[in-house]
Amino acid sequence: MKNQSYEVSVTWANDLVGWAEARGLREPIKFSAPPEFGGERGLWSPELLLVLAASSCFLSTLLALAEHNRLPLVGYTAKAEGQLERVPGQGYRFTELVLRPLITLEKESDLPLAHRVLDKAERNCIVANTLSVPVRVEPHVEIVAPAPMG
Template identity: 40%
Template sequence: MTGRTHHYRVEVVWTGDRGEGTRSYRSYARDHEVRIGGKVATAAGVLAGSSDRTFHGDATRWNPEELLTAALSQCHLLSYLHVCAVSGVVVTGYTDEAVGTMVTDADGGGHFTEVVLRPRVTLSPGSDRELALALHDRAHRLCFIASSVAFPVRHEPTVAD
């Protein structure tokens, strides 16, 4: 496992549009779903954890690397919805397909080299598309988790047609 690159893919889908999108700060719910292929939370809200399959873990359970990638995606989503609401950009849909990349070290440890967020945003007619794209930078600066990690968190946003 020395010197190997590992990728952790998660999808975050905003489910909090109450019919007005981010028209105002109180018009939307912060609800969203985190989806990682083949993994589910129990009805009691428990996330079953293990290590990555590569490290002899159970592939049907959530691993810390996926959760870190998901946390960065979730934090960006919530920061982005906020800056859109206060900037007059009405978001009605948001899905992110984030990928975290980790490399193992010679001593058996490892470190993340980056996380790439790929948010795809749907806007209400009349919203400023260019401003919507630019607000990802502001959301990144406001994200508590992105400000806490020692590796780059990149954004490749798109606006749905």
């Protein structure tokens, strides 16, 4: 794959609110500083978007690897959390991101492959690899019986 470039445009709206757009996307994103820093409640913040970037990148990486390794996933959900702290001499910064994906499989025999794919997704997540903050992945896998045909 050749090098890629990703470009966004950000426009100030008012107060601590702005709009983000990218060519080819249908909807702009309205964002604000977080309420803790005087921003508007109910809007995405750069801090939430950073946590989302890591979590959604992990999902994209996992899905590509699951397909490549023929791992049939039944479901996926994830919680993600970023710890923002004031670090002496550095100001506020994220000190840790924790991703908690839950993948669902039909067959217990797929568990070893699922764990290998999860490990590889953790090692190959582009966003997590780019960040200087430690990113910890705490995966869980569950097995569900296939629905009866009928």
